[in-house]
Amino acid sequence: MNLVLRGRTAILGAVLLAGLTLTELANAQESIDFGRQIQPIFAKRCFACHGPDKAEGGLRLNRRATATAKVDSGKQAIVPNESAQSELIHRISSGEEGERMPPEGAPLTPIQIELLKKWIDQGAVWKDHWAFEPLQDHLPPKVKNETWIANPIDSFILSQLEQNGLSPAAPLGKEALLRRVTYDLIGLPPTAAEVQAFLADSSPRAYESVVDRLLGSHHFGEHWARHWLDVVRYADTNSFERDGPKPNAWRYRDYVIRSFNLDKPYDQFIREQLAGDELPETGSDGVIATGFYRLGMWDDEPADKLLAVFDVLDDIITTTSQGFLGLTVNCARCHDHKIDPIPQQDYYSMLAFFQGITPNGNPSPNTERPIFENDAARQTYDAAVKKHQDRLNQLQASISTIENEFREKLRERQTLADQPDLDDLEYRFYRDTWQSLPDFDSIKPETVARLEKGFFDITPATREFAFGFVFTGVLKVPQDGEYTFSLDSDDGSRLIVDGQSAVVYDGIHGLGSPRTGKIRLKQGRVPIRLDYFQGPTGAKALVVKWSGPGVESRSLSAGAENGQLTSVKNRPDFAALMAAQGPTILGGERHDQYAKLTKELGEAKRHRVEAAYALCVTEVGPNPPETMLLKRGNPQSPGEKVVPAFITSLGGGTAIIPEPGPAATSSGRRLALANWIASSDNRLTARVMVNRIWQHLFGRGIVRSPNNFGLLGDRPTHPELLDWLALQLSTGGHAVPVSAKSGGAIASNNTAIGNVPWSMKRIHKLIVMSNAYRMSSQASMPVAAFSKNGMAVTDPRVVDPLNNLFWRHDMRRLSAEEIRDSILAVDGRLNPKMYGPGVFPAISDEVKAGQSEPGKGWETSSPEEQARRSIYVQVKRSLLLPILSDFDFADTDSSCAARFTTTQPTQALGMLNGAFLNQEAAEFARRLRTEAGDDVQKQVAIAYRLTLGREPDPSIIEEGLKLIESLKSKHNLTAEKALDQFCLMTLNLNEFIYLD
Known part of the structure; x- marks a missing residue:
């Protein structure tokens, strides 16, 4: 059972962890918490038969009203304050087969039965879950050791420690603290110069100055954006077999x-x-x-x-x-x-x-x-689009004038069948059965192709029935005016002209009852779309016509005559007619003008006004x-x-x-x-976000299940602190005082960084300026015996082995991105360039071979681009960069609340034998030779200074020198190769990979 130390006395949780007997549980005065202790029993052992979906015997245990009502047998499963009269207790305690509940699986444990009894005897209180309660404005509690308080966060933490007989761990040393806060805020190691400057600064505001510098760094956004990208399942590709971009x-x-x-x-x-x-x-x-x-x-x-x-x-x-x-x-x-x-x-x-x-x-x-950077850019784009469209319209109008002239003169010589008024015509073909017009845009077509003849034509269908078409193209409008469109089909069809619905003829029906619609159009080229589906039986036909100024009832489709489908294949090709008879009918000069205009229109249609595009939502x-x-x-x-x-x-x-x-x-x-x-009145929004910030600064959240604040999620270890931080975020809170004995650790004027509602940087600063954040990860308490006979317990490793009370800071391993970025940073190759399309570091052919199409969708960027921060690396769902994957990169299939931290052979193999690490070790050695020349001792000292973020001890320098000498003398490596191997070793040190 998930019994967590909580509240002022935490009697029940403490004694259970110590080995609680049933008698002690029965005598314990602590109130049973329904959400934490009872609801999980119901959910895991009872809901299958007595939950939201099922009510065997008339009993549902998911709501108090139904749980305390009489069931089919006339008995009452739960009688508040009377466990002995409650049928639930009788059935779960029974030893008779067929009567005992639950009927399958192991019976409830004696502790679980006693919990249920005690809960019923206390009134079967069905309290609202803590997360669904409004935020409470808690005052920071008073503590005995006021000198430890740097800001109210410390009061909440120390109060619980003192109640449980614990003391906070010792403060972290300056070098280790600088390394911790630098990684936590920007995801990179501190430079040697930054370490030296911090050590040399003895002012009361030295640490705060570092925090302000880090919060103001552009690297802050690069680091913390990655945490949010985990939550929103960010990736640059779609997954599934093709995993397209x-x-x-x-x-x-x-x-x-x-x-x-x-x-x-x-x-x-x-x-x-x-x-x-x-x-x-x-x-x-x-x-x-x-x-x-x-x-x-x-x-x-x-x-x-x-x-x-x-x-x-x-x-x-x-x-x-x-x-x-x-x-x-x-x-x-x-x-x-x-x-x-x-x-x-x-x-x-x-x-x-x-x-x-x-x-x-x-x-x-x-x-x-x-998208546009500003209104001026948008206006420029709109103007360019309008200018381009005006040019298309002008060309089309001139071409239409000559074409009409050609038609009139041709009619004097012969009867000309309907000529195409459509251009740039394409179709998408679908195979499926519908009773009404579907949303074709949400369906993947089987075929996409062009229609060269310039008429809507359903003869390309590859089956007799149950299919659909979407035709798109351009309608050539000869002049301004109102045009009438006629639509007849078997079966459903929808005609859209210039973004306006002209005619809809939906459902399963036969040919012979055309519908019409009128639309006003401007001269020029306007978009046209026709959706059509053919049902599972019957004929198949499509007839579309239009008429209006300059148009005498002409066909836009291949048509159907007397119920029989015809094709455009035998219709005269207008382009062929113009090419063959144009010079004669129009005259050479006029025909040449037409050819020139047609060529210009073709070139203009291929041109697109350039703009930056963004992935986005539309409705x-x-x-x-x-x-x-x-x-x-x-x-x-x-x-x-x-x-x-x-x-x-x-x-x-x-x-x-x-x-x-x-x-x-x-x-x-x-x-x-x-x-x-986003309302400040929402009961969860601010709680969830401050918990995420705390999670990434302390290694786990105040609620350990960041994506689940529900009944099966973990309860907050410090609920009052969580609410206090949430109000600080959503309202800006009050000015946060600093203890006079803290040396002005937050700000010299004894106030917080400002009362700014919803400021995330403000919450970061509040947390990292607390003494709770600045504790060491090492236990400082002496070991004492643990007993239930009333002896004081002083060892926090015994009282609180999971560090639920934050008596120390948890050590953590660097994230996958931090490891890769740190390697690039210490060897001097990290490219600080920000933003832009994803980069593609080199990946071996052996890794790419795991794709359905090896190497597809993965380019290789230039060496300079490959050296950029890991947040800019392309996230291809089917092909993650190995070093990121090895060190537990986020699962991109769904929202990732918290990453795993695993230890596995591929990590060591990649860090020692991988091409990337060996290449970067050589780059690191090159940097050392540049900065230290041939002085091996200086090379070693600089290497440790950069990787460990501290001044190395003489003993570790001596070990490094012995390693280099051994590589040369015993393994016959050159001085250059020996230094390369030494650098590879330093990049594999636990102290480089782990953060105190």
Whole structure:
């Protein structure tokens, strides 16, 4: 059972860890905590038959009202204050087969039974879970040892230590502290010059000056952005077999780096990612930030297309709820959440916020937009686009004039069949069965090809029935005016001209009842699109016509005459007619003019106005489809309609969404959700974020399960501190006083860095300026015997072996990125260049051979680019850089709350034998020879100074010299090769890889 030391006395947790007897448990006065001690028993042992999905015998144990009600037998499972009268206790205590519960598996343990009895006797209190309670403004507690307090964080930590008879570990030495805070804030080792400067600075503000410098460094954003990228499952590719690229995903990564460096308020950071496109005046960041939605895995050829749509939405819900709220809302996709108070309706109410998102594509205008640095750049682009379009229209108008002239003169000589009014015509072909028009953009086509003749033509279909087409192209409009479009089809069809719906003729029906629609058009080239599907039976036909100024009811399709499908193959080719008869009918000069204009139009159409593009979210429009609750999560079994609403256990309520304006391209739903999550009143948002910051500064969070603050997540070890920090983040808090005896450790004026709401840098500074952060990782208490006979316990390694009370700082291994970046930093090759597309370090052919197409999608960057920080390395889901993968790089398939820290043979093999480490060791040796010449002792001293971040002891220098000498004398290495091997050894030292 997860019994954690908590509260003022922690009687129950302490005695259980010491070996609690049933008698002692029965006599213990500590209140039983439902969420921590009872709910997990119900969830793991009872819910299979008596939970949200099942109520055998009429008993449900997921709600107090149903758990205390009479069941089918007429008995009461739980009688508050009367465990002896409770049928639940009778059944779990029974030794009779067929009566004992649970019927399968091992019976409940005596401790579990006694816990349930005691809980019932205490009134069967079903307290709300701590995470669903509003934030409480706790005053820092009073402590005995006030001299240890540098800021209120220390009061919360020391208070619990003193209550448990513990003292904090000794403070860390200056060199080790500088190394710790430098890595924790910027992910790089301190330089030798920085170490020397800090050691030489004896002023009270020496450490604070270092903290301010690090928080102001651009490396801060590079380091802390990587922590956030883990949470949002960042990768540059889609996964699955092809693992194709996500175009311009790197702009999102750069956005996160900039946001941390600028100390963008966290509430704004949330709003931009969830609804940046719906915010006013966010500039390009508002578009780039919504790349958040596109970062997950995407299967471009799913077996079940409809299910794949809801899988993508589920990924968004999972990442949003876990990343921002620390809740596993995704567990309610198929049924009510089995543990947390999240009904299935809450899941689909949350899904409704995202229902209008356009499907992924690669590449696709749904997922990419042009971005601009400022309004002037946007205006320049818009002007260039308009100028380009005007040029196309002018050319088309001139060409149309000559073509009409040619037609008129040709009609005088012969009857000319319908000539194509369409240009640049392409089709996408689909094989499937539909009863109504689907969203073809969310489906992968079987074939994409051009239609050379300039007519809508369904004869390229490769099957007789059950297929679909999407035609796209350009309609050549001869002059301004209102045009009438006629659409007849067997079966469903939809015609869109210049972005306007002209005619829709949906469903399964036959030919013979055309529908018409009118649209006003400007002279020139306008986009046209036609969607069509053919049902599983019947004929197949498509007839599209138009008429208007300069157009006398001409066909746009291959057509169907008398119910029989015809092809354009035997129709006159206008281009061939013009080439053959143009010079004669128009005259040589006029024909040459036509040829010149046609050539210019072709060249102009191939030209695109240049712009930077970003991966982003778009919506189908201001009116998204309705959302239905899916029974058992099955898209084929829709249930009742749901509307956008907030999570019930966090206050709930239907979202109030303003009516979209006439020019709106989205529904505004995502902004409503973003505002709710980013509100200072939200009970989880600030708690989750300050816990993440604490996690990366202390090695684990105040809540050890950063993505799960629910009932099966870990409870906070210091709930009052968590709430205090959360309020400091969301409101800016109050000025944080510094003890007069602390020497002004936070600021010389005894105040914090400012009362700035949602400032993440402020929370970083508060934490690293505390004495709790500056403790050593070593136990300083003497070992004493552990006893239950009342003897004082003084050894924290016995009282709190997991360091739940933070009596010391946990040692940690550097992350994968920190290891690689540190190697590049100490050998002098680290390239400080920021931002831009991902880089591709060299990967061996043996590693690439594991791909379905070895080497596909992995280039090799220049040596200078390869030496950039690891955050800029391309994250290809199917091919991770080996040194990053070996040292537990984040799982990119889903939100990564905390990385594993493993010890495995591939780490040592790669660090000793890998090409990268041996190359960098040689670079390190080259640096040492440059800085120390041929003085081997100086070379060794500089090497240790750079790798260990401290002045080396004479003994370790002596060991290094002996190693070099041994490599030369015993292994016949040259002085150069011996130094290379010595450098390889220093890069493999535990002290280089681990952080005190």
